[in-house]
Amino acid sequence: MRFMIIVKATSDSEAGVMPEESMFAEMATYHEELARAGVLVAADGLQPSSKGFRVEYKGNRRTVVDGPFAETKELIAGFTMIQVKSREEAIEWAKRFPNPAGADCHIEVRQVFELEDFGESPSIERFRELDQVQGKAK
DSSP states (O other), rough: EEEEEEEEOHHHHHHOOOOOOHHHHHHHHHHHHHHHHHEEEEEEOOOGGGGOOOEETTTEEEEESOOOOOOOGGGGEEEEEEESSHHHHHHHHHSSSSSSSSSSSSEEEEEEEOGGSSSSOHHHHHHHHHHHHHTOOO
């Protein structure tokens, strides 16, 4: 089971303010523990939305809209992806995640769909083939 631990953006992260060294140290320790346990899949911080863009769809028409985006509380500042045996294990790891804001805040944890969650179909088989090409065969 894969879970994504989502760190919400703050006004500081959107302004490009880097975390203090102590936060980097806490995050490094946490991610080293995940790696030693063999559950770390990926972890990255994201640049502010001012460096990003959105693609808006209206029917078949696509429009690119450059950031920044107004609703900071709706934005993601970073993520950690873990692969564990159960929801309970994901909860235990998530509870150990360092407080990303150093103040009252929250992280969001969402389970990732696996191909096995979908029924059999030619399209799902194409995704399985892509996983094999990328070396993700399960």
